[in-house]
Amino acid sequence: MPNKELLIVAHAPSPNTQALVEALLKGTQHPDLDKVTSRWVAPLEATPEDVLAADAIILGTTENLGYMSGALKDFFDRCYYPVLEKKQGLPCALYIRAGLDGTGTRRAVESIVTGLRWNWVQEPLTLKGEWQESFLEDVEELGLTVAAGLDSGVF
Structure with missing residues (x-):
């Protein structure tokens, strides 16, 4: 059976948020999982082609002034229309590193994901x-x- 591609697009501007990405990768690369390959791409470097090649995506962002990071917003701005019709139903998940409560950040990402018609896995x-x-x-x-x-x- 061919490998499935799990794409991680996560903003990691600090040692703590970098540690989150490393922990996430550790989970995705569990030795019992042999049909999945995972890779992290920083939001400013992620392309529509990365999303088109993915079988699922995990998004990660910091909470910036009650909103997602500018880097993740830039990713959505560049990738939204090129993937809109081709990746409907893409399984997705999100984590937010929130200094406050993360509500505005969550709402903003959920709104975009709803428009993309991706499916939350949790x-x-x-x-x-x-x-x-x-x-x-x-x-x-x-x-x-x-x-x-x-x-x-x-x-």
């Missing part, structure tokens, strides 16, 4: 408040969940 994960080491476990679990779903053919 509720967005919001990592709120001061940094906690448990955030790493939460994001690793998110990666494992999405990759396991792809590996098993659930989506």
